[in-house]
Amino acid sequence: MKDMDLADIIGEAVEHVLTYTGGHTRRVYVTPIETPYPHGKLIVSRTDTQGIITQCNPSFVEMSGYGEAELIGQPHCLLRHPDMPAAAFRDLWETVQAGRQWHGYVKNLRKDGGHYWVYATVVPNVRDGRIVGFTSVRREPSREKVALAEAQYQEMRGS
Amino acid sequence: MTINFTVSPSFPNERISDWYIFNTWLQRALSLPIHLELYNSFGAQRAAIADGKVDLIYANPFDASLLVREKGFRAIARPEGPPDEMAVITHADGPAREIRNLQPGTRLACSDDPCVNTVGRILLEPANLDGSNIVEHRRETYIQVARELLRGEADVGFLPVEAFDGFSPLIRRDLRALVTSELHVIRHVFLVGPALAERSEELTALLLSMHESEKGRGILEALGARRWLPVQHEDVEFMIDIISTLNQ
Structure with a gap:
């Protein structure tokens, strides 16, 4: 996964280096700008069993700030925001790989360095008894729930 | 057979x-x-x-x-x-301009359509409303849901967009969609x-x-x-x- 490009960033950004499972790293730039969730919409995407994006809907493209061609074939952690604790994603992967649904509040990183909050549910796609991929559906969270999640994630990060 | x-x-x-x-x-x-x-x-x-x-x-x-x-x-x-889309409807003169204006205790009129009700509840989530803090009025038909709103007996109602659009202009004139799903x-x-x-x-x-x-x-x-x-x-x-x- 390539580092974020400073030329894409809108606003004043702080640089972070994220370390993913497997040890690879990515340089990201983060601004405090939040993009409001579009009322009434669902953000939908599918990945293969390795978390590589295979399909996404127009709301996903719009909210991520990337073009569809930039998203397909990329790992879903392209949207990982440094404020999200690694433990939350570990829990997500352990849950869905065990064949169960996961849901939680997620702060996603946009291509322009901004972010958007979602309530995400991830389900394994079981076909003929086998997990062939995962579907993730995000919807608009309440501000109260976002505030609670923000405080909890801050505590988990120990900052 | x-x-x-x-x-x-x-x-x-x-x-x-x-x-x-x-x-x-x-x-x-x-x-x-x-x-x-x-x-x-x-x-x-x-x-x-x-x-x-x-x-x-x-x-x-x-x-x-x-x-x-x-x-x-x-x-x-x-x-x-x-595709099937749903709407949260209110009276045209109702005080709420958007979902986040709705408060705990909101009176909801809905049918027993599982599809409409599930999506409707998702549309209420941004107001932090769920089964624990809304007052639900179950009605048998969509038109009965609309009547509750018109009489002021409910604050919001769940309806399929197709049903709402199919109402007579006389009914629709006094109703308004607070939000419409775009699930696609x-x-x-x-x-x-x-x-x-x-x-x-x-x-x-x-x-x-x-x-x-x-x-x-x-x-x-x-x-x-x-x-x-x-x-x-x-x-x-x-x-x-x-x-x-x-x-x-």
């Missing part, structure tokens, strides 16, 4: 006779006795499904999930046209049960070519559709995966 056919109760009352005409057309085309049973509530239809009294169904997306995953049904066609992914589908599995290809071909005859086209138009389109099994599985996330 008589085949039992039913239709999701989400269609407007004025189309009852059109579904009987569709059933007559289907019986003749398949040379098969088919009994059409139209249930007046989603609960009654669910009970019939549970009792194995349904072999063919034009189902809402939520019942389609149950039928495919648990009852061995196969989706074979869907009507051409926009869930649809009614025509399903064949295990009892007719051997004839599902024949039935699929029949539906997909229905618009090619004048008679078939006329029936479709009366039902508010132009033609049937094929559905791929994986498309339906994907829809079911998405629906399963909406119940969380």
Whole structure:
């Protein structure tokens, strides 16, 4: 996964280096700008069993700030925001790989360095008894729930 | 053997006779006795499904999930046209301008349509409203939901967009959508049960070519559709995966 490009960033950004499972790293730039969730919409995407994006809907493209061609074939952690604790994603992967649904509040990183909050549910796609991929559906969270999640994630990060 | 056919109760009352005409057309085309049973509530239809009294169904997306995953049904066609979307409706003069203006204690009018209610509840989530802090008024029909709003007996109501758009201008004039879903992914589908599995290809071909005859086209138009389109099994599985996330 390539580092974020400073030329894409809108606003004043702080640089972070994220370390993913497997040890690879990515340089990201983060601004405090939040993009409001579009009322009434669902953000939908599918990945293969390795978390590589295979399909996404127009709301996903719009909210991520990337073009569809930039998203397909990329790992879903392209949207990982440094404020999200690694433990939350570990829990997500352990849950869905065990064949169960996961849901939680997620702060996603946009291509322009901004972010958007979602309530995400991830389900394994079981076909003929086998997990062939995962579907993730995000919807608009309440501000109260976002505030609670923000405080909890801050505590988990120990900052 | 008589085949039992039913239709999701989400269609407007004025189309009852059109579904009987569709059933007559289907019986003749398949040379098969088919009994059409139209249930007046989603609960009654669910009970019939549970009792194995349904072999063919034009189902809402939520019942389609149950039928495919648990009852061995196969989706074979869907009507051409926009997907199913829902709206949270309020009185035109109501105080709320957007969902976040709604407060705990909000009075909600809704039918027993599982699809509309599930999506409706998702649309209320940004206001931090759920079953614990709303007052729900269950009504039998969509028009009764609208009447509750018009009389000021409920603050908001859940309706399918198609039903809301189908109301008379007189009713719609005094109502307003606070938010409309843009899910783009869930649809009614025509399903064949295990009892007719051997004839599902024949039935699929029949539906997909229905618009090619004048008679078939006329029936479709009366039902508010132009033609049937094929559905791929994986498309339906994907829809079911998405629906399963909406119940969380």
